[in-house]
Amino acid sequence: MLLDPRAPRFAAAVTTVVLAAALITGAVPVLLAQAAVFALAAVNPSLGPYSLVWRVLVAPRLDPPSELEPAAPVRFAQLVGLVFTLLAIVGQLTGASVPALAATGAALAAAFLNVAFDLCLGCETYLALRRVTGRPVTARVPVGS
Template identity: 65%
Template sequence: MIDPRGPRFAAAVTTVVMVVVLLTGSGWLALAQAAVFGLTAARPRLGPYGLIYRGLLAPRLGPPAELEPLAPFRFAQTVGFVFATVATLGYLLGSPVTGAVAAGFALAAAFLNAAFGLCLGCEMYLAYRRLAGRPLAARVPVA
């Protein structure tokens, strides 16, 4: 279980990064963001944005009111990795339209999570679990 404020912080940072990617067309920055997504999907406790959140912000906040399961977050990071990788390939291999479209999708998803707490990848994962007949609670109150 994870504090949902951490992924929202990470989404806010990702939003800024993806805006810069779109403004500059930097495939190298898209690659850096893809690496962040990949590392965070594989090892959530080692994700750089999560480390910043846990080290600098979480100690200044009260405990979370609810927790979220880790699996939807990991799935969302994997989806972000795919979009950031496509953006990287688009920009670095000479297809800036492909790069911009993929970066735009990553930006939209990150912004929705940062601004409204709507994690599209998480919702996709939870919908899949419901369709598979193995529903998973989206949030659990902290006792």
């Protein structure tokens, strides 16, 4: 499965706003909602609600992408985001506010890096792990290849 690389970046923009709200308010329901989004996207990036908004409202107004990226690195990145968000939820529920804030902040920083600099830390980690294990994956491919 190949994805328009702009879609995960759009999702990261929405995630940045959601996680900033969670960091400011400490609201567990906000973290739970984001965890659900991460869980859906970890299974299939097209299942996430941010992906639905992208496909229905944003993508039709843009030119087709010039390159596509494999879904596996994006799924891995969503799984990493889920882990950090679950750590934040556990921290909030157990009263461990410093670890909760650190986990939320780490997830927020990763999402922001994707939006601001097109740097997906989870994707890069996935690609590095594949290279280390001798099973490299191409990060992006031109459309029509």
